Amino acid sequence: MKLEMHALMTERLSQVLVPVLSQQQPLDKALAALFATEKYSVKEQANQVQLAQQLMRGLSLYEALADCRFVEQPAKVWAALASWHGYSVYGQLLPDLTELQGRAAALPAHILQGCPDWLEQLGQQELGDSWALEREALWARAPRYIRANWLKISTSELQQALLAEGIESRVVAGVPTALEILSDCALFQSRAFKQGWFEQQDAGSQWVADALQVKPGSRVIDACAGAGGKSLALAARMAGKGRLLAMDVEEWKLATLQQRARRAGAGTIETRLISSSKTIKRLADKADFLLLDVPCSGSGVLRRNPDAKWQAPMRLAELKALQRDILSRYSKMLAIGGELLYATCSIFPSENQHQVQWFLQQRPDFVLEQEQTISPAATGFDGFYWARLRRQAVITV
Template sequence: MLNSPLSPSSTELVISILDMVLSEGKPLDRAYSVHFSGLQLAPSELARITKVTGDMLRRLNLYCFLSDVKPDEISRLGTRLMNAWHMFHGLELPKLEYSLPLSEAEYVTRLEEAKKQAALWDGCPQWLEDMGQAQLGDNWPKERAALTLPPKRFIRANTLKCTRDELGKKLRNEQVQTQIVEGVETALEVTSDAALFRTESFKKGWFEQQDAGSQLVASAVDAKPGMRVIDACAGAGGKTLSIAAQMQGKGRLLAMDVEQWKLDSLKQRARRANASNIETRLIASSKTIKRLKLSADRVLLDVPCSGLGVLKRNPDAKWRDTAERLPVLVELQKHILHSYSRMVKVGGILVYATCSIMPEENRDQIDAFLVENTHFRLLEDDTISVADSGFDGFYMARLERIAE
């Protein structure tokens, strides 16, 4: 993780970010934005702070147990929590002016007790442990353990502007070390702590930061030049841009979402990537979908989900109301699948995807859909395992419309 302790100022910054996430309910990326705004920190120190904060959230209940600090006490007892984190990783304690004591004897006792509780050791809250055991059974422990690891950094070569090999060479010249990702033809793993977004390669639109698993989902669309393709839950457009590259800028790619600000962000990214065949459209009502009935060769439904496959990257979701929101999300997924599938023409392909590894959001949804929609047939589906791939966890299913 680190080979030296955090500085006092960085330690205090981690405590403040954690408190904003846990006490105020702010998303982690928003908390970073608030706290880093205006600070003149070196990229290496920003990386250290985000690494520690991410690790704290991936195993929050473990560190809280070791320090005897509750999550809602972090603003008051945060230094004690940070001392436990440093002790766990074998680092000297940060020299904080108002550091709260943590007895080494008490810490060792609690550490031995924690080692006997697998879910606690993996930073897994009880609601997630119950769900994982119920839905994944014997496969859950390896997934749970994999979700405690820090996420790797992957980028996608923008083949509208360069090849993967050309990108790797250009980044080397910019002091960014990468390696090829086997099985994902557009992916490079970044293996150095580089300021990626300051590179000339990024400014010129040669790559986008995108998990390798997410790139596999986009490749499942298998879009061809000249096709009419719809990304119906496009968000800020990571997969949309990947599909545009598949199409070599030829044909029509419609990116849709219910939030205009996300589509505006996509427009900016598309200009940098030279993805000229992307058209954005706000989903203002059900009429927006009805007008596109039976019109698309390919439709991607990357539906809203629990995000339980991307907890390495978004660990704050463990400590939110995810369990309470899941039934609502499952109903929304069902609605989107039934309604938006109308846009696929006969002979066209529908790709349903989530960033979850839970069958309730994945194969269970597809099986239920096919019972009621016999004009579709399942071609193939796959779950990208966090443990087996080293990527984020995703699910994707490819369905063909065989009749109106």
Template sequence: MLNSSLSPSSTELVISILDLVLKEGKPLDRAYSQHFSGQQLESTELGRITLVTGDILRRLNLYCYLSDVKPEEMSRMGSRLLNVWHLFNNLPLPKMQYALKVDEDELATRIAAAKEQPALWDGCPDWLNEMGAAQLGDRWPAERVALTLPAKRFIRVNTLKCTRDDLAKKLRNERVQTVEVEGVDTALEVVSDSALFKTESFKKGWFEQQDAGSQLIASALGAKPGMCVVDACAGAGGKTLSISSQMQGKGRLLAMDVEQWKLDNLKQRARRAGAHNVETRIIASSKTIKRLKMTADRVLLDVPCSGLGVLKRNPDAKWRDTPERLPILVALQKDILQSYSRMVKVGGMLVYATCSIMPEENRDQVDAFLATNKHFRFVEDENISPAETGFDGFYYAKLERIAEA
């Protein structure tokens, strides 16, 4: 948390970013990009702005309640919400020229009332609280609290170029402090406030930023040198690059997605990482999948999902998404699992994964698939819990093809 108030200019930037996200529905990362481009800001000040913006979005309904400001009023009333945020966090008020005042006695009354409403205090919208309670039961309150915390900074060592010890030493020489992550042998947690992507280590491709939980999913695939491996929902390729490291750059690694721009970004990242066995392919139609029938030793299906395990990293999703979207995603996941599983050869392994903590998207999907696909067998699964690990929330299940369909 901050130890001093934001400058007036930084406060205005926070209000503008929030307005862009909440009124226009712009994803937070794009709102940052739009407002930071052309700004001559030190990395420390950028960090302060993103810290405050992220904290407000993680508990937006709480701060709106305490300040009596509606999300759509941010451009006009945001100064009062920012003042409330500072007072709530025991910081001096920022010196804004035209700031709406806060009645501190009324604020104290509202804080006391909010503490009596756990979901509000944890910054959880009603629809999400109802869904979490229904699907996770007694586990939900701890997960709800964990999702209000700032996301930790994890990186994955690129073992194509160095070891974890080598990377930690080199980063230390570049004034970046890290600690090893227990249970994830490719991960380091960055514990200093450092300009990570300006380091020589990054420019040389020694690491990628990737949550430790995400690294566990790639590791679960068990890819080995010489295999034919398909990452069928590759996106920008964080897990693809991790798999390439497992394969020591040997064998065929096919990264597929329905969006070409994501694959173009992956190509750039693969070049920097020295992941020369990565081949990209756009999924133009169902024929793309059919041509690969029973050819792969390993297939990773990191399917589109609600993202309800990564809300501390993408807090704006809580205020943009609705419960009506989940059935659409569940139907898509079912279709992808049924169709893309055809690429796995007999004796090969399929890993189904999401960045959700909701059983409806996770084990329920796997059980439904296995009930109608007897040529696959369940091997194991894991729920990666934000409350238990401090990582983002993920799920994966390993399924082995034991016969032709």
């Protein structure tokens, strides 16, 4: 989709984005509120979403080119972005590209790639020399992936159905449920979506769900389900047989999951709000498979949520304490012989391998079977980590 810019559009977007930067309001919610009050076409909405995300991905670069902060002079930053990318903006004189290129030549690499100083320091601490490659990958625009809902349709059948609607896609090597969407299109307006034949989900996230080897007839708990992307993927793997309990501490996310499950035909999914510690205790030893997709920094999905870079620095200490608490308490829901999948959308070892190592030291009844870091730089997917653990009986002498 070729992006379009004009002064009125960028002015209206600025009214949305300044509060996102200064009040720490999530970008997606701010845009949803804008579209709820303004009558934009589907194409206009998609254009504004892409412009907002492009600005957020490279904000440090555009502010450096404009020599001002966006919250103070948004029009000047938009003009720098437009000149840099060769956009024409009706009724506005843009800065000279040669001059901007001269300024850019003096900037450090992390500023050129839309990375604030605090994140650059943290990335180097966590990943050392490999951070530069990950930073570059996280700066790029995220590809668009969908997951074929095998409860209703195969991946190849879905690809043909989309093509019949004028939507081109390609299969994703190593991820049998995934298609990458190549067309600029209103995907959620398609007949295929309304029929529940697919969900939008990054290929890396689908890879994580596949790592928990659920089977038809299993008792499965997704204890940090959120809006249910991985719950739906697991339900499809269960082929409509068994029980999948999707749990979360936020009721509105579970309500969203219920709507998605109805569209997908995922009748095995039951939702349950975690209202107190008793909710967890009542499920002790009940699960054959347990997914703990824990709250994390989101460092692996920054290209999809670029506004997170410009708000408060990641609260790693607080998040790591929460991750350990969830591992300690929620793991008790797994039956002996069962599989636990610990997962994050982070690429930082302190949230991933280090947490699993800590847990194994605390719980001798668990063993590590396999783990993987999904690198944006290596795969082109969003960044994730997963570790599959098995609970075994502890033999006492």
